Amino acid sequence: MVKTDYKNIWVYVEQKGGEIESVSLELCSEGRKLADSCGERLVAVVIGAQTDTACSSVEETGVDEIIYVKGDEYANYTTDPYVIAMTKLCEKYKPSAVLIGATSNGRDLAPRLAARLRTGSTADATEIIFNPETEDIDWTKPSFGGNLMATIVCNKTRPQIGTVRPATFKRAFPGKKSDLILTREDISVPSEEIRTRVLEFIKDEGDDGSKIEEADVVICVGAGLKSMDQISPFQELADLLGGMIGVTRPLVDKGFYTVKRQVGQSGKIIGPKLYIGFGISGAIQHTAGITSSEVIVAVNNNPNAKIFGCAHYAVVGDMFEVASALVEELKARRNGKS
């Protein structure tokens, strides 16, 4: 394998019915920086039964090229057709790197694609930097329960493949490039090569489809909450601020919320404009998921709580009293009394 035969940074754009996973847009934005730093082109790859809407949205992220594959076999993500299509594309175009969102589907696709191409895959990177000395990408990811950051390098094979957690990077829409190239590739996968079939989608009970990783405001509640009877001031605060409730792992373990609301290393990485953490100690496995937040406020009755170390504003006090006071203050402001 000759490394220099491989060129360009690819982003696999995950979409369904034109709705793009937010992480794919984040990766186009970060991929732009990566491509510029290594002097290569940024290429978005869109696969689906419908691709027009997704291609239009991706254009705005400033990619140099979009390669799209259209066909009924791609209507829903299943492993076989997507891996076959991506493998064929990579074999034909030889990208130097493929960035994939660490969604359930992305985590399924990346290692299988890497295995087919006999190359390496890094899971859950939180930093991707081109190293000009080695001309490889340094993929940094939390390891050993989040207690250390490991840098992984795929220095012998190409393409360098990796998944990146949603909300690790910010989205940017610099606009469509005037010389954008749109390329259609016809790849049809015979039905006998597709081993699984989607019969139906069943929504989680109580799932309204909103995603905590896309919320602008997250009111995060920790083990200071002893029962769901105590949740109302926090829910009310979230509602008043147009935000969502997030939780630490102990609350998921107790069955108060599903893992979709868990923030942290084994939950969701979030990057809201405002994060307020109530009754959260600040274990690394939790704080690993909040560091992209623009403003971090922590409320804890222990003045030595670790979470204060990464907070912009630290409030030492009882979480229930502070949440109720904030609710009253916001209501008063809305009614013009303050």
Ligand SMILES: Cc1cc2nc3c(=O)[nH]c(=O)nc-3n(C[C@H](O)[C@H](O)[C@H](O)COP(=O)(O)OP(=O)(O)OC[C@H]3O[C@@H](n4cnc5c(N)ncnc54)[C@H](O)[C@@H]3O)c2cc1C
């Ligand atoms: C491999 C691995 C992965 C993990 N992944 C995650 C993850 O993704 N997300 C996650 O959150 N955790 C994760 N954990 C668990 C993590 O290590 C911590 O155990 C967890 O984050 C602690 O949650 P907590 O801060 O809510 O609880 P605690 O550590 O019990 O802290 C509760 C805090 O509430 C404060 N408090 C109590 N009552 C009040 C009150 N009335 N007012 C104000 N403050 C009060 C206390 O002072 C304390 O600081 C993981 C662990 C492992 C080993």
